[in-house]
Amino acid sequence: MPRPAPYRLDLDSYPARETVPTRYGDLDAMGHINNVAFAALFETARVRFNWTLGRFNRDDGFRAVVAMNAVNYLAEGSFPADVEIATGIGRIGTRSWEIHAVMHQNGCAIATCDTVLVMTDPKEGGIPDDFRAALSGKLMRAPAGDPARA
Template identity: 60%
Template sequence: MPRPAPWRLDPASYPKHETKQTRFQDLDTMGHLNNVAYASLFEDARVRMNQALGRVSRGKMAEGSFRAVVARNEINYLAEGNFPEDVEIALGIGKIGNRSFEMLSAAFQSGACIATCDTTIVMTDPKGIGLPDDFVTRLKAVQVRGV
């Protein structure tokens, strides 16, 4: 795996930031955060971003929103994560397509990037139309710097 582009390792490249607590149960037998913990931390931040974008409300699809699925989710592990230190998840929007968009995120501890996560979200319904214009406007407002 090639090293991520330098901008991916800089928290300032991402418009949104969330601090997540690590838990003792997140540790593997080697004493560092396990891969499931990373996936969970990224997922929680991604869901909250969808809420901020108006797609999700109280855990359900917001009225007037569109249906979408995660088509791809790739996590690159760059360094060990530790407990009990918090993890800062920095995220924003990458490429925007006609019926899909990327959510790019990175996890940081002590200022160092410990993982990146690239998620492609694809609109499934309604069929035959693109992402709503007002939603694309909201996506563009939180695009990462560096794409």
């Protein structure tokens, strides 16, 4: 996987940020945060981000599943320092959307994560207008002309 574009490593490119604590149990035999823990830390931030969009925690909500999740490891993570995870929408499709995230620790980008979520209820016919508006309000601040803005 090629190194991410510089804007993907910049916390200011993302509309949402969250501090997530690391755990001693996240460490591998070498004393670094293991790959599975990286994915779990990103998952925590991603789920909280989705809930803020308003459709997942309502009675009229819909179901969506993760269709793809890719983590790009850039540097080692450590315990006990917290990580800061910035999250934003990379792309909105007809029935799916991409969530992009970057993880920083001690002021350095240590990983990125790209996740595609897909609606599972065919009755919806596509992303509902209110949810599409919520997603649009959380688009990443990518440079003009970048494919992430399409």
